[in-house]
Amino acid sequence: MSRDLIGFRVVAVHAHPDDEALFTGGALSSLARRGADVLVVTCTLGEEGEVIGERYQHLVNDHADQLGGFRIHELNEALGFLGVRGEFLGGAGKYRDSGMAGSPASKNPKAFVNSGERAVDDVVAVFERERPHLVITYDPNGGYGHPDHIRAHEITHAAAKQVDIPRILWSARLRSELEAMIADQTPATWTRPEPGELDAVDTVDTWVELDDTTYAAKTAAMRAHATQIWIADGSVSNTNPHAAFATAPDPTVVTYALSNLIAQPILRREHYCVGAGLPLEHGADITSGIPR
Ligand SMILES: [Zn+2]
Secondary structure (H helix, E strand, C coil): CCCCCCCCEEEEEECCCCHHHHHHHHHHHHHHHCCCEEEEEECCCCCCCCCCCCCCHHHCCCCCCCHHHHHHHHHHHHHHHHCCEEEECCCCCCCECCCCCCCHHHHCCCEHHHCHHHHHHHHHHHHHHHCCCEEEECCCCCCCCCHHHHHHHHHHHHHHCCCCCCEEEEEECEHHHHHHCCCCECCCCCECCCCCCCCCECCCCEEEECCHHHHHHHHHHHHHCCCCCEECECCCCCCCCCCCECECCCCCCEEEECCCCECEEECCEEEEEEEEECCCCCCCCCCCCCCC
């Protein structure tokens, strides 16, 4: 892979540890391998998450409430696999995971959904310091409707009104490619999604092809978030010592599940839409047309 992006700066704004790998791990790894300076800004510690595997079950919010600290460790490991830098918005622990829509966690004054202008100012500070050529975040629905993802979208776009950003990309999954790669065999305790059940879009502007090295980096980064993601490739970890196996129509496609145990494919492409700034020709490189 050529080092054609030395001097090119990228910032990805994500809601929780694991989103950087799930949504954008392929693009971030690929950009970094091409020489770009890539920073992942994570807005919360993911304190309201559930936990896969028995070993760390009691870390959750209504017991030890230590999951956020644990997920810092998982995130750091994932960022290492992707070869990128990371920081928490405003410093680790400033904004708390708001939980799923309507959950009591959203009433916490520290919840990210209640961050107001403070969070916008924090993103402005990152943008002023980093001067990114390219920013990556979610669409207005946050990809799948999580309030913290929607908030990450809002503050990114609000900050971009104060600091010029050449292009903002929204991560997406193209429904046709997603549904073609749903596993045909899944572990007994997992479920196959119904058509239309997984969040996806019907059109995208472009995509990043994940070569074998990039695909492996993304999969390893996802695996590092073992309290959140279970990879059905037979691997085990200290957090989740249970091996799971799945097969997809493309034998090189790996299947994973979140704590809801719905089988999902790790696609060989990551899809993107232009959210603001310079347009892209359909299928063009995500960095194309940005003055350096
Ligand atoms: Zn998330």
